[in-house]
Amino acid sequence: MNSxxxxxxxxxxxxxxxxxxxxxxxxxxxxKEFGDHAALTDxxxxxxxxxxxxxxxxxxxxxxxxLRCINMLEIPTSGRVTVxxxxxxxxxxxxxxxxxxxxxxxxxxxxxxxxxxxxxxxxVLRNVAMPQERVLGRSREEAEASSLALLERVGLREKxxxxxxxxxxxxxxxxxxxxxxxLKPAVMLFDEPTSALDPEVGAEILAIMRELAADGMTMxxxxxxxxxxKEASDRIVVMVDGRIIEAGxxxxxxxxxxxxxxxxxxxxxxxx
Amino acid sequence: MIAALAVVxxxxxxxxxxxxxxxxxxxxxxxxxxxxxxxxALPLALLLxxxxxxxxxxARWPALVVVELxxxxxxxxxxxxxxxxxxxxxxxxxxxxxxLIAFSWATAAYATEIVRGSLGAIPRGQFEAARAVGxxxxxxxxxxxxxxxxxxxxxxxxNLAIQIFQLTSITFVIGLPEIMQHAYLGTTVNFLxxxxxxxxxxxxxxxxLPGSALVGILDKRLSRHVQTV
Amino acid sequence: MGDELSHILPGLRDTAIITCxxxxxxxxxxxxxxxxxxxxxxxxxxxxxxxxxxxxxxxVLVWLFLVFYGLPQYGISFSPVVAATLTLxxxxxxxxxxxxxxxxxxxxxxxxDASAALGLSRRDTALRVIVPQTLRVSGPAMxxxxxxxxxxxxxxSTIGVVELTYRASAEAQSTGKGMTVFAIVGVxxxxxxxxxxxxxxxxxxxxxxxxSMS
Numbered sequence: 001m002n003s004x005x006x007x008x009x010x011x012x013x014x015x016x017x018x019x020x021x022x023x024x025x026x027x028x029x030x031x032k033e034f035g036d037h038a039a040l041t042d043x044x045x046x047x048x049x050x051x052x053x054x055x056x057x058x059x060x061x062x063x064x065x066x067l068r069c070i071n072m073l074e075i076p077t078s079g080r081v082t083v084x085x086x087x088x089x090x091x092x093x094x095x096x097x098x099x100x101x102x103x104x105x106x107x108x109x110x111x112x113x114x115x116x117x118x119x120x121x122x123x124v125l126r127n128v129a130m131p132q133e134r135v136l137g138r139s140r141e142e143a144e145a146s147s148l149a150l151l152e153r154v155g156l157r158e159k160x161x162x163x164x165x166x167x168x169x170x171x172x173x174x175x176x177x178x179x180x181x182x183l184k185p186a187v188m189l190f191d192e193p194t195s196a197l198d199p200e201v202g203a204e205i206l207a208i209m210r211e212l213a214a215d216g217m218t219m220x221x222x223x224x225x226x227x228x229x230k231e232a233s234d235r236i237v238v239m240v241d242g243r244i245i246e247a248g249x250x251x252x253x254x255x256x257x258x259x260x261x262x263x264x265x266x267x268x269x270x271x272x
Numbered sequence: 273m274i275a276a277l278a279v280v281x282x283x284x285x286x287x288x289x290x291x292x293x294x295x296x297x298x299x300x301x302x303x304x305x306x307x308x309x310x311x312x313a314l315p316l317a318l319l320l321x322x323x324x325x326x327x328x329x330x331a332r333w334p335a336l337v338v339v340e341l342x343x344x345x346x347x348x349x350x351x352x353x354x355x356x357x358x359x360x361x362x363x364x365x366x367x368x369x370x371x372l373i374a375f376s377w378a379t380a381a382y383a384t385e386i387v388r389g390s391l392g393a394i395p396r397g398q399f400e401a402a403r404a405v406g407x408x409x410x411x412x413x414x415x416x417x418x419x420x421x422x423x424x425x426x427x428x429x430x431n432l433a434i435q436i437f438q439l440t441s442i443t444f445v446i447g448l449p450e451i452m453q454h455a456y457l458g459t460t461v462n463f464l465x466x467x468x469x470x471x472x473x474x475x476x477x478x479x480x481l482p483g484s485a486l487v488g489i490l491d492k493r494l495s496r497h498v499q500t501v
Numbered sequence: 502m503g504d505e506l507s508h509i510l511p512g513l514r515d516t517a518i519i520t521c522x523x524x525x526x527x528x529x530x531x532x533x534x535x536x537x538x539x540x541x542x543x544x545x546x547x548x549x550x551x552x553x554x555x556x557x558x559x560x561v562l563v564w565l566f567l568v569f570y571g572l573p574q575y576g577i578s579f580s581p582v583v584a585a586t587l588t589l590x591x592x593x594x595x596x597x598x599x600x601x602x603x604x605x606x607x608x609x610x611x612x613x614d615a616s617a618a619l620g621l622s623r624r625d626t627a628l629r630v631i632v633p634q635t636l637r638v639s640g641p642a643m644x645x646x647x648x649x650x651x652x653x654x655x656x657x658s659t660i661g662v663v664e665l666t667y668r669a670s671a672e673a674q675s676t677g678k679g680m681t682v683f684a685i686v687g688v689x690x691x692x693x694x695x696x697x698x699x700x701x702x703x704x705x706x707x708x709x710x711x712x713s714m715s
Binding site: 341345346349356358361444445452457466477 | 563566583655673678680686690698
């Protein structure tokens with residue numbers, strides 16, 4: 001697998017993984033309730049263009065819920081999400097904007113899931129190409145050409161005609177990343193992308209993510225991988241029990257946490 | 273004098289009461305047929321299940337043929353086969369007995385598949401653990417396997433029983449005095465097709481709906497402690 | 502045997518019409534019913550559920566009689582073949598909707614998540630992601646139900662459709678050779694169901710988790 005640097009064998013630069021126009025993301029006052037349980041309470045997060053934010057915290061803290069509220073896979077009970085110029089607001093669990101605005105938001109935000117979620121009935125190539133055809137309106141030739149280039153970029157060109165079940169977990173996740181990137185999103189959301197993978201395999205995924213970050217993609221990453229959080233992010237946000245309790249530069253948060261709860265979490269996570 | 277009047281005054285063949293009375297008579301017959309069928313078919317199914325997994329081809333093939341025919345042929349064909357076929361072999365039986373044979377065959381065939389499925393659902397480890405603890409072959413089945421298989425097989429078998437009860441409706445073609453027969457004969461007199469058949473349908477539903485609901489509850493309770501490997 | 506065969510075989514036409522017609526109706530209608538049971542609005546879900554339960558609680562024969570003998574009282578009459586096809590079609594839709602629901606349940610939520618996150622329209626998600634996977638999972642059960650429907654088509658003989666069973670019974674009555682005749686027609690039914698049975702069993706072996714009648 002070539003997690004190579006942008007310059008390849010013949011001296012020319014490989015195209016960046018990212019479309020040049022990434023945007024900032026703002027989540028303001030997000031509250032999400034499931035029945036009696038408050039999964040998120042008044043969460044506000046602003047991410048600048050090209051910034052990489054890692055969201056860490058214990059299981060059940062609301063990291064996944066927050067990401068799902070940002071691309072509106074869950075409609076928040078209340079709150080506002082802004083991706084670039086697209087603004088979506090929720091009141092009483094109802095979206096205030098029409099579906100077309102929701103569609104625009106979904107087009108700008110790409111998501112990579114913990115369980116990959118590839119379409120099992122389509123080949124790897126079709127997994128990456130089909131959404132381009134249906135969402136971007138590209139022709140089959142265009143979509144497949146672009147897909148092959150992306151698959152090349154994540155090192156899976158030879159698996160193009162294989163079905164997901166014949167691919168390892170790490171390979172499936174790489175396809176999933178290619179599939180999300182194929183739609184030229186302005187923002188990428190990663191929901192614990194390496195939690196279902198062996199550490200070695202996970203490292204390859206993290207390497208791709210670092211390249212993406214270096215290319216200037218705005219990224220929000222929910223993760224347990226402290227190395228990525230520390231070394232590849234611009235900012236770390238700590239979530240516990242549905243709230244953000246701490247945020248700051250990685251070095252600060254990890255070595256000098258101000259909140260007791262953060263200290264406890266880091267102790268448990270870093271001293272394994 | 274009053275008795276004479278009662279004889280002379282005809283029953284109101286269009287009234288709910290009268291029709292219901294007729295149909296209820298049929299219900300008893302239907303239930304009898306269902307019960308008798310189950311009594312014969314279930315032990316038969318156990319036997320067929322064992323035979324069809326036997327290593328002896330002589331035991332296995334006939335069992336498989338019996339099961340495949342019982343499951344593969346329309347029940348109506350099996351019924352006619354007995355009713356119009358046995359006389360060709362100079363055997364004449366009552367319509368109830370004829371129906372009983374056909375229904376037992378079909379029910380045993382379906383039940384065999386359910387039993388085989390339930391035995392197959394027991395993880396291999398159970399057999400091995402029971403042997404390892406020192407139980408004899410017979411005891412392995414009696415105390416370890418059959419209780420578990422029984423739990424798995426019970427809901428589908430009960431559902432099968434409900435389906436058999438509903439299928440007794442087809443015995444109307446051989447003149448068995450069950451619900452549909454009474455209903456059909458009734459309509460030749462009162463011409464109230466919709467009303468009569470609706471009542472017949474309601475009678476079947478009155479047993480089938482609560483029956484299925486109860487089986488559903490039973491199923492949930494039985495699978496409370498099941499571990500999926 | 503050739504005589505009996507030539508008297509019975511013409512019944513194949515109506516058996517085929519009823520079985521295939523009812524299956525098509527059931528396959529399409531069943532999809533709508535399955536969808537209706539997953540809708541957000543409770544009244545719609547309950548209505549669909551109760552229709553399915555009602556259809557399955559009443560025997561097929563009763564439904565056939567209600568449609569063929571009962572409806573004409575209200576001015577709606579069908580020929581026997583049409584009545585049988587429509588009735589069995591509605592019944593098939595109930596059973597097939599349950600089969601579809603089983604298939605849908607086997608599809609992980611992640612598939613909907615990924616489709617939504619990618620921005621696929623609801624129509625594209627349904628047609629290009631969900632339906633293909635549902636058909637794959639439900640395939641064996643759908644083939645199994647095809648055989649069931651073939652067997653139920655025999656009941657159409659009771660409302661006068663001149664299909665295989667009707668012809669066999671008539672033949673048996675006229676020749677008195679019931680055993681022979683029904684053995685023949687039995688073989689015909691088995692042969693008709695063979696392709697479906699083979700398809701269903703081979704995939705069924707791979708997915709050994711359901712224990713049911715078909």
